[in-house]
Amino acid sequence: MLNFDLKNSSIYPALRWSFYFKIIRVLKTASFLIFLFLVPLLIQELMIKGFSDVKSEFFLGLSAVLFSLTYIFWVQELFFNSKLKRPRLKTTIDEALACLNKYNLDKYNLAEFLSLEAAQAVDKALNYSKVNSSCLLYFLINDNDKLDFVFRRLLLDKESIKERLKREMGNSKDNNLESFERAVIYSLKTAQKKEHLRVEIGDMLVALSQCDNVFKKILVESDLKSDDIENLTWWFENIQQRKIKRRRFWDYDNLVRKGTLAKEWASGYTITLDRYSTDITESIRKSLPDIIGHEEEVRLMERILSRGQISNVLIVGEPGTGRKSMVYALAEKSLLGQGLAQVNYKRIVELDISSISAEFNNIEEVESVLNKIFEESAAAGNVILVINEFHNYIGQGFRPGILDISGILVPYLSLPGFQVVAITSYEGLHRYIEKNPSILSLFEKLEVSEITTRETLMLLENLSLVLERKYKKIISYQTLREIISLTDRYMPNFSFPEKAMEVLEETVIYTASAVKDKIVLPKHASKVISRKSEIPIGEIESKEREVLLNLEELMHRRIINQEEAVREVSTALRRARSDIAIKSGPMGCFLFLGPTGVGKTETAKAITEIYFGSEKKIIRLDMSEFQNIKDIPRLIGSNFEPGLLTTPVRENPFSLVLLDEIEKANLNILNLFLQVLDEGFLTDGAGKKVVFKNTIIIATSNAGYKVILEALKEKSDWSKVKQRLLDYLFKNRIFRPEFINRFDGVVVFTPLSKKNLLDIANLMLSKLKKNLEEKGIDFSITDSLKSKIAELGYNPVFGAREMRRVVQDKVENIFAEALLKGELKRGMRVEVNPKDFKLIIK
Amino acid sequence: MERVIFYNYLVWHFIDIPKKIIKGWSNFLYFNFNYFSIPVLIMTLFSHYRRYYYPYGDKLDPWRYVEAFVFNNILSRFIGMLFRSIFIILGLIIETLIFIIGLLFLLTWLLSPVLSISLFLFGINTAF
Known part of the structure; x- marks a missing residue:
């Protein structure tokens, strides 16, 4: 049994007296309002009659009474809010929970840790006829309007939840102390996780979302999780804290934002720099940005800038990872004096080189201005110069319209008073800056990674409030969650947080302009992401289930025979898309083995059409073009050319990659694919990460097809043929086991039987028949024609590859001729004589 | 319980809040010190104004030396000292004012129970 005694807790006096202090608050407001009303009357009386008049004395006395009462009530209210509501705790939640874990249940009264609002809900729940977690939840949300924020954002109807809880409370027959105690312990754990001194109402709500069955059911029905409640309460608490912080004008952090009057006198003038730059410190002084993530990187940047010798930083990261927000974080710390001494109270100034080059036509003039700026920065002694997109101005050589500042910059970089924070991308670093080792050696590299999805959510929450004010819309929490999940999945080649922030802003604009809905919903976000990524997300989400369940049937509309291949591909795709696969690679990767002309490529095309909606979504590479190691740059790109594999995948991440004749590629090139098949990404020649997680990769090979033909001749058991084929491939070192093992499925395509060939001929002729039907001509396909096409189109070496050409030459041509000559007219019925391929018009 | 609340009130009024007032007061004093960069x-104090410095040149040139020293560097240092002195004095005056205001505020708070009751009684006497 837990030690939970509310009546003997230090919060109990506040609980008992809370009603009295509510009255005090009303009295304070009333006396103050009357006092305000009396003051003009008093002034009027005093001005007309002076102090000696009885009426004046009455007004004066009454004003004094009301003022003193207002003051007394205000002090009492202040006492209640700052002392009685927050009694001093004898121990911490950590300590109490540690004791609880050691089964020392009696040591601490857990009710001590409740905030007043939480204690009020607990008190009402304990006094209710049946105690359980649902009645605690009911009183919690009934008495705390502050929690409306959470329910409104989640698009949950608080009133209907209360109704449901009330019904549940009425239905329960006995006390369920176990669920109540669990809620208390979970609340303490949540408060501990959030480093709260006591259990706030948000902590209790999170705890109830984890342990109350009714609330859990409501959340499941609304496609929400306890994590969502936790995120929302964090958001709500963060807003509250910021409001409180802003109100406390006497705090040093708020005062210091005013800056200094004379510190700059110890530093030099920077007239030219001021003209061609943006003072980041000044801009953040007006409104301190809420910077989330990259704390460790900012600390490292401070340490580098505090060094005695070379103290220049080169921030390297993909665009959109928040490289510039790190500079803002540094500026904030410097402004507030919260950084290292050598960085504090410095001016962080972003140099605008493009405006200099736009103003001056002559390169010499530009260089002279830059020289002056660097001179001023070095002499000023309090400037940290920021150069964004640094690679644009380094290692580019001297060509018209191109500016290379390395020659001017290098002499300054080693000066002690001159500090630069340069920002570049990996591509810029490898392509331009690394070519100039002298400049690179004067910088300390600082690599920036993408921030986590949790941190991105926090940023989106802050941005939401700004956008809501600007566009007068309400952004639901689900929209933020959807944006993160969809951008993560469909825009893998862009970085968090920028991609999510851009999508959020566009979604709000879209909702405000095109849809004119009051609330921004997930469906609006998916529309915007569809348009940006050119992937029909909404359709896929709903259609995908249907497609996946009927994959075999859909594929057999185009593929004849190859039951095993179709089944394996279908099951692997279903496995991959239901998110139960442990592997983190592409959506599916398959190796199609078999003789030529049996439908390997056709199967790949069929998958593309069915799954991605169009055959255009296929990225086809003939791997026989990559037989040498020097072909690698052509495949993955380099600083000078796009990659035949990486660039199309980056541009169309949702597509099928078909690697034809993979056995002909160089072994080193096959090794590149090990990481792609395993992890789902590849670093291209320019150092950029290319994500393959939304692709299906199909490699085809006819290596070892003789083994299949022999097995057919010998009529061997088909289940053993695959093993024989793989043994052959390993023995002849065509593929290595680690390469084969990385595929989701190795599918062996069987040679086509006569019946299959007839079916393929029928499939091709049916397409022609359909086209002719549109012209009003009835083409009747005879068995003898199908047999003849199959006979002419089949070759033991090339399979059914020739069949399409035969249909074209022998059948389509004669129809075309007859149509042009006017021999065929609407309403005619026609057959083709298989002997001489002449039309028989009926 | 009422006695406990009354005891808590005394602690709060005469210990907790004065501590907070002193903290806020010191924030203002420290901020003002920093605002005027005292x-x-x-x-x-005697540094060049805004690092406004004239080089003496590599070669021995007495006139240039005199010109740089007397008309420029000395002048720059003098202007710097003048401006700095003005701001130091101004900063110290405001610092003193903040100190006095803070002290008055603290004393008013400490005496506020007596003052408010006195004002109440004065009001009653005057009005009725």
Whole structure:
């Protein structure tokens, strides 16, 4: 049994007296309002009659009474809010929970840790006829309007939840102390996780979302999780804290934002720099940005800038990872004096080189201005110069319209008073800056990674409030969650947080302009992401289930025979898309083995059409073009050319990659694919990460097809043929086991039987028949024609590859001729004589 | 319980809140010190104004030396000292004012129970 005694807790006096202090608050407001009303009357009386008049004395006395009462009530209210509501705790939640874990249940009264609002809900729940977690939840949300924020954002109807809880409370027959105690312990754990001194109402709500069955059911029905409640309460608490912080004008952090009057006198003038730059410190002084993530990187940047010798930083990261927000974080710390001494109270100034080059036509003039700026920065002694997109101005050589500042910059970089924070991308670093080792050696590299999805959510929450004010819309929490999940999945080649922030802003604009809905919903976000990524997300989400369940049937509309291949591909795709696969690679990767002309490529095309909606979504590479190691740059790109594999995948991440004749590629090139098949990404020649997680990769090979033909001749058991084929491939070192093992499925395509060939001929002729039907001509396909096409189109070496050409030459041509000559007219019925391929018009 | 609340009130009024007032007061004092940059200005009292410095040149040129020393560098240092002194004095005056206001505020708070009751009684006497 837990030690939970509310009546003997230090919060109990506040609980008992809370009603009295509510009255005090009303009295304070009333006396103050009357006092305000009396003051003009008093002034009027005093001005007309002076102090000696009885009426004046009455007004004066009454004003004094009301003022003193207002003051007394205000002090009492202040006492209640700052002392009685927050009694001093004898121990911490950590300590109490540690004791609880050691089964020392009696040591601490857990009710001590409740905030007043939480204690009020607990008190009402304990006094209710049946105690359980649902009645605690009911009183919690009934008495705390502050929690409306959470329910409104989640698009949950608080009133209907209360109704449901009330019904549940009425239905329960006995006390369920176990669920109540669990809620208390979970609340303490949540408060501990959030480093709260006591259990706030948000902590209790999170705890109830984890342990109350009714609330859990409501959340499941609304496609929400306890994590969502936790995120929302964090958001709500963060807003509250910021409001409180802003109100406390006497705090040093708020005062210091005013800056200094004379510190700059110890530093030099920077007239030219001021003209061609943006003072980041000044801009953040007006409104301190809420910077989330990259704390460790900012600390490292401070340490580098505090060094005695070379103290220049080169921030390297993909665009959109928040490289510039790190500079803002540094500026904030410097402004507030919260950084290292050598960085504090410095001016962080972003140099605008493009405006200099736009103003001056002559390169010499530009260089002279830059020289002056660097001179001023070095002499000023309090400037940290920021150069964004640094690679644009380094290692580019001297060509018209191109500016290379390395020659001017290098002499300054080693000066002690001159500090630069340069920002570049990996591509810029490898392509331009690394070519100039002298400049690179004067910088300390600082690599920036993408921030986590949790941190991105926090940023989106802050941005939401700004956008809501600007566009007068309400952004639901689900929209933020959807944006993160969809951008993560469909825009893998862009970085968090920028991609999510851009999508959020566009979604709000879209909702405000095109849809004119009051609330921004997930469906609006998916529309915007569809348009940006050119992937029909909404359709896929709903259609995908249907497609996946009927994959075999859909594929057999185009593929004849190859039951095993179709089944394996279908099951692997279903496995991959239901998110139960442990592997983190592409959506599916398959190796199609078999003789030529049996439908390997056709199967790949069929998958593309069915799954991605169009055959255009296929990225086809003939791997026989990559037989040498020097072909690698052509495949993955380099600083000078796009990659035949990486660039199309980056541009169309949702597509099928078909690697034809993979056995002909160089072994080193096959090794590149090990990481792609395993992890789902590849670093291209320019150092950029290319994500393959939304692709299906199909490699085809006819290596070892003789083994299949022999097995057919010998009529061997088909289940053993695959093993024989793989043994052959390993023995002849065509593929290595680690390469084969990385595929989701190795599918062996069987040679086509006569019946299959007839079916393929029928499939091709049916397409022609359909086209002719549109012209009003009835083409009747005879068995003898199908047999003849199959006979002419089949070759033991090339399979059914020739069949399409035969249909074209022998059948389509004669129809075309007859149509042009006017021999065929609407309403005619026609057959083709298989002997001489002449039309028989009926 | 009422006695406990009364005891808590006394602790709060005469210990907790004065501590907070002193903290806020010291914030203002420290901020003003920093706002007028008094330590930096004292340390750099005779430095060149805005690092406005004239080089003496590599070659021995007496006239240039005199010109740089007397008309420029000395002048720059003098202007610097003048401005800095003005700001140091202004900063110290405001610092003193903040100190006095803070002290008055603290005393008013400490005496506020007596003052408010006195005002109440005065009001009653005057009005009725």
